[in-house]
Amino acid sequence: MASSAQEACRWTVTALSRYTPATISVLLQVHDRLRCVAATGAWQVFATVPPGTGIVGRVYETGTAAVVPDVTADPDYLPVRPDVTAELCVPVLDPSGRPLGVLDLQWSGPVDLEPWRETAQRLAARLGARIIALGGPPAESRSEKLLRHAAAVSSAPTEWDLMGAASCAAREVSTLSTAVLLIAGPEGALLGPSPLVPGELETRIRAELTEAGPTALGRMVDRAHRYGAGYTLGEAGQPPTEDYRPLTRAGVRTLVAVPVGPADAGGVLLVADERLLRPDPTTVSLMELLAGQAWTSLDRLRTLARLREQASSDPLTGLRHTGPFGQRIAAATPGRTALLAIDVDGFKTVNDTYGHQAGDRVLVGLARALEGALRHGDELYRIGGDEFVAVIEVSRPEEAVRIAERLTEAARRTGRTISVGVALPRPGESPDLTLRRADQALYAVKRQGRDGVHLSAA
Missing domain, CATH: 3.30.70.270 (Reverse transcriptase/Diguanylate cyclase domain)
Structure with missing residues (x-):
């Protein structure tokens, strides 16, 4: 009767909890991690687990159930409550045998694990089939994507890597096809790196922005900082403002523009598409969060670079010492x-x-x-x-x-x-x-x- 994979997982956990006091959870593979989709019976559970981590990661990677009568003897055990003594984890497989995730049970008292192993495996098989019938595991939400990309932006080793990571995040989170980050530099706004295989629209946008020159780019940056984030309604026949003429010449018909950093040193994040779309305010809010994270990380990189320069240079002459x-x-x-x-x-x-x-x-x-x-x-x-x-x-x-x-x-x-x-x-x-x-x-x-x-x- 479940209408979604998440609902099927929740009902499985709820049904099992009626018959055992165990901590029960279902973790499914979402992007690059096992993500907890449903759980009951514990004050706290792990929201995500990196690949291969814990008993749940081991079971997912091997496709083989784990019966652990004494969790203290298993080095992979991830503690969710202090009184757990035994754990049973079985893979959730699709009808072809491909792992989708795991069904995990943990007990804090005496339990006969073998009967529960058979029950858990039968339930996991039915759950796997139902998930596939409902279209597969849940897709990564936009907020989850933003969280993942924010970590990549924060850990970027250079300004160039950071600008590329921020543009990639904007494309994936917004679902628009193209994102370009303009950041102020000594000689005007600097275009961030393009993806390894840029789309036709991005290639045209970059060509138009390059031809437009620093003054035109500066007007785009100034507009975003003067008035704040803006977005088109994706409606045909509406003329663009003069500042965005280079983008419309490139074929842009939908645009989100978000200021990045302070007006005197920051820039603007342009997220665009050649389709007539209607970005919602939530999309703009997510882009603003991303722009804030990008600037914080960029400012940190620049501060570290200045400190390194100061540490290795004579402050009077600027020579190294x-x-x-x-x-x-x-x-x-x-x-x-x-x-x-x-x-x-x-x-x-x-x-x-x-x-x-x-x-x-x-x-x-x-x-x-x-x-x-x-x-x-x-x-x-x-x-x-x-x-x-x-x-x-x-x-x-x-x-x-x-x-x-x-x-x-x-x-x-x-x-x-x-x-x-x-x-x-x-x-x-x-x-x-x-x-x-x-x-x-x-x-x-x-x-x-x-x-x-x-x-x-x-």
Whole structure:
């Protein structure tokens, strides 16, 4: 008499509970987990169980019933109440023998499991047949989809992955065919990644948005943040606002637009379809929840990136400092990686005469000049007050000396001079010892009058 799979499961559990005080539950495979569809007899049950987890997961994967007279002896047991002593779990199979889920019973007192095993298996067989007759296990609800996708968005390792996960979630939860996420970037709104196999509508939308340019994209973002989420009624013959012309040129006839994050740094989530549909307010609410989750996760990724940058960079000059420098020289190649120890000549006098703010300006100006004199791939670090080190890859020592001389020329153009000591790692030599030899070469320049370069002996 049941009219749905959920109802069939509930009636099965209710009928069984009249004859036994056991905790009874039916779990069916929904998307990638076993989800509890009906239960009785316990203060709390597991709503979802990951694949292969617990006795229920084992039974589902093997298709074989489990009779457990002592749950304390089974390492897979998932406790639902503290007094459970025995468990019986049987697979719910369709008529062809394919597992759909499990019927699980747990007792807290003495019980003869074998008779119950036969009864449970017969009930599970009838339940499986009825579920198939009713169209199969229940589909994942939109709220369940949103929950699953929210976890994927939260765990995305990069901004690009996160934007892709959010777009995928919007498509699946809304049931519209296309979703595009626009997020503000340094050069205007940034289009998130497309799916591996984008549909024709998404391809056209991306082409139109790219051709429209940053100003048009900015208007879409501004509209969403100025007025809030909006959606079409999917009715023919209604003209779009000017802001959405690029989308209608692409063939969009149904659109949900939701603001993402704050107006100055966020963006807009566009969920679209070329069919004339009528999104309901619940769909818009789910998209707003998704947009909020996406922005929270994106903001967290950006905050972590800033903290990592601050932890590895000198706040005054923006150069990397001792931590990254230690990692870099640990990977130095003997005979090819040159260390250039750099010291600003007369820097103490600047601080003593003009103050530390003037000294800071000197350091920042020198840092920019030295960076500009290095080649692409060369690295410059600030490892002390007025001490810098450049790490460069060269084919011979003379090349390192020429680059050091370029640095001294760049410093002179700022009105300051520097002393540079050059050393190449020897086979088997520790990075610290190489740096010490570069420092010794630098002091040799100081003794000779500063403003020069000295190469440490090989």
